[in-house]
Amino acid sequence: MTASAGAWYRVGTVNVTKNNAAVTGVGSSWQNDVIAIAIGDFFTLDAKTWYEVIAVNSDTSITLDRGFEGSTGTNKAYAIVRNTSGTILTRIAGQVSVQFNQKQLFLDELRTWLNSTNASEELTDSHGLKRLIKTPRQMIDDAEQAASTARSEWNAARDAVETRAQTAYREAVEAASSGKNTVKYDAQGNPNVMVWINKFNSEDVNAAILARHGVDFQLGTGVFPAFIKNGVQIRGFWCPKYQASNSANGGCSVVAGVSPRTYVNYDVAKALCTNKGPGWHMLANIEWFAVAYSGLAFGEQPRGNTNYGRAHDAKHEVATLSSSAHAPGDTAHSAPCYTGTGPATWSHDGTQFGVFDMVGNVWEWVDQLKLQEGQIFAPLDNNPDMPEAQWPAHECYFDSSGATSGSVILNSLITNRTGDLGDNGNGNGNNSNTWRTTAKDPSYVENLLMRQMGIEPPTGALFNGLLYSRNFGERLPVRGGFWLNGGAAGLGVLNFYYDRTNASSVIGFRPALFES
Template sequence: MSSIAEEIAGLKVASATQTAASQALSQEVAGKMAAIDKKTNDSIAKVESTYDQKAAGLTIIATDGYKKAIEHNSGGRNTVVYDAQGNPNIMCVIPRFNIEDLGLVDLNLGTGVHPAFQTNGVPRGEILIGKYLASTANGGSAVIGGVQPRTSVNYDVAKELCTRKGANWHMMSVHEWAAIALWSLANGTVPRGNTNYGRSHEKKWETARRSDNGAPGDVSGTGRTDTGKGPSTWNHDHTNFGVCDLVGNVWEWLDQFKLDDGQVITTLDNNPAVAEANWHKHAAYFDSPTDDQTGTGSAGAPILSNAVTKRNGPMNDDSSDYPYLTASHFAAITKAVSYVPNELLRKLLIESATTATVGGYIGARNYGDRFPVRGGDWSYGANAGLGALNLGHPRSGASSYIGFRPAFFV
């Protein structure tokens, strides 16, 4: 019996020893497999990291190469800025200038740096303006040529689309528009544009592709043209490197300016960070020659005054249910005897000391909140121009005739 017990005990010891050996082997195998898995994962991660770095490097090289090509071909007058959505934006570099150096003595513009190049009193060496109108390309508001401009967005949406592009982006301001217009006037390069359904009303052989592929001058269909497709005379400097389509094609929303129940309100210099409620209220109003509030037609030409004595609609009414004011040239409107001329408003092409300036229609409603569009559209003919100013739209207005242009601070 004892020998059997001893044998059983021996078998148990042998079994335990074998089990321990098996477990040790299993652990050794598991450890080696884990080491193999780690090496494999490390190798994969290294390959992926290397790929990502090379891909990122290639992207940087590609985007940097594109930017350098644009800058090289334009002699530095154009550049490329990538926005938060990753879209390339072709921008025109507008260097700072002194007002007195323009030689536009009759316009009585004063001296010093134009306010487009100052932010809260601090000068800027240059500003970047979208070479083209904003487009719908890549789902954003990319500034690229040869596409249709983005339209049918109201003032607030257009402004938000510009600021969404990232830090230092903003919608083109009334200051920036006026600076470019005055520079063009001084240099003899006031642009023409799509002012007659795909062609210039002045030089009818100057054309660009219409959105509907219609014939130039055909008043049926949509006469809006692709961005930058016109000749160089449609650019602010009459070269291929200038700001395109400021005149005609579509009106453009501008920031830092509004008409509130007839009163002119602007920022004092080019500062998009100033809240609208803090814009400066000028002693300048668009008065009317009549207090007629019947119908929705023209009540005559606006009068620059120090007060509104005749209003064509109820105060705080943003509708278009009452008459409006209009004149064929913004610079030709009458000034009331009591009106004190405003130098800043002359610098912004809101008033003028002479009609020997850029051309363009003016329209306004001296009731409600009104936000500016400038330049005219494809149907405006001689009423379009760098001075064209429509102050009839509420902030909620949206139309296929209105677009916008991003700008950038460097």
């Protein structure tokens, strides 16, 4: 609505009829203007002939004091001189009303603008002109988009820097090891130094061990099972160079010079490995022995931290202790070492580029093997995707030489169970003996897979370590031994004492990786 608070009112046009006192307005607001037209005001078309307004019927209808004297016409320009409605006080009141209405209009528009979800809304300025103004909601959206763009650009720049740093680290490791080691980054962005283990035939490695050490491990023929994944051959696998450690990005890393990650039970350790991304899995027992056999084919059994920060059988061989306050051999304190800080004799192949700390330091959970009520369960090859409930049972039982405790006897059944069926606890009787002297009952049928998995020792077997078992309940294996085991530790040690919930300061793990 256009308002007029002046002395003259000229809003719109009029239609007039000769000799008719009725005047019709077009676009006028005679009755509801901020200063309404009143009886006694003067009407004219030409400022020569004047008529008195004797009635204001509506915004578009007034009545004159006599019939219109001019010619009939439509959309005529006109004027009404405020006589009665144009007093000073009335005009002031009208102007105040106009200002108030304009402010109210602005407030209404402002309220709409503030609450609008549209990109823009109209606001009327002090001259009555309407302008499209961006709404606060749109300003916020634009600011958020700008911030998001800035974050994306920052992240891209950071990722580019990180990628260059990661590439430089990987290339340095590969160059230093002549390609024997590399760095694999997982889904959390954690670095993992890995050793490539090539596929081999069982008979070839067996022949190399026989030629070097004079012992026939009776490993059979064909591709070793660690290199058959769910029935399909693979070129090899990436074995973690070090025991897993904590990571700044969450999850775990495989790097040198840090404390191994412990206090994780079997299921947590396995999840930490699989959460690293496709192809990642907890090192399997059969993979452990692929590494052990290949190392023995080229060298000697590795030593490790088996005597409080030093090797029990070569005490001059030491590593960096996690605690700086104690010396190697100090039996009054726990003594795990930083990963990979021992000499090359502590790696699987006797070089700086091998797999470190498989003997001693901390025990390691291994996957794809368990002892259930004294019977071995394991996949037939390397298959971390097979649900545990589907692992085949094998005719290999861990019997006991005594009714309550004794040595392990491989048997075709259990004759002496040293605890109650279904009891996963640590009570009742235990069995242990040197692994390579494990006895076999006459009814036991020797099993190639059990030899390949390091469960059934061949005559004259070399691997050091003890065999521990509780032949009741469910038991998950740990390998390698820890920092105080002395001669009980070794590549051959197999510990079936623990249930899957056990988590302690002396049990860690390793994440392995299939090539993509």
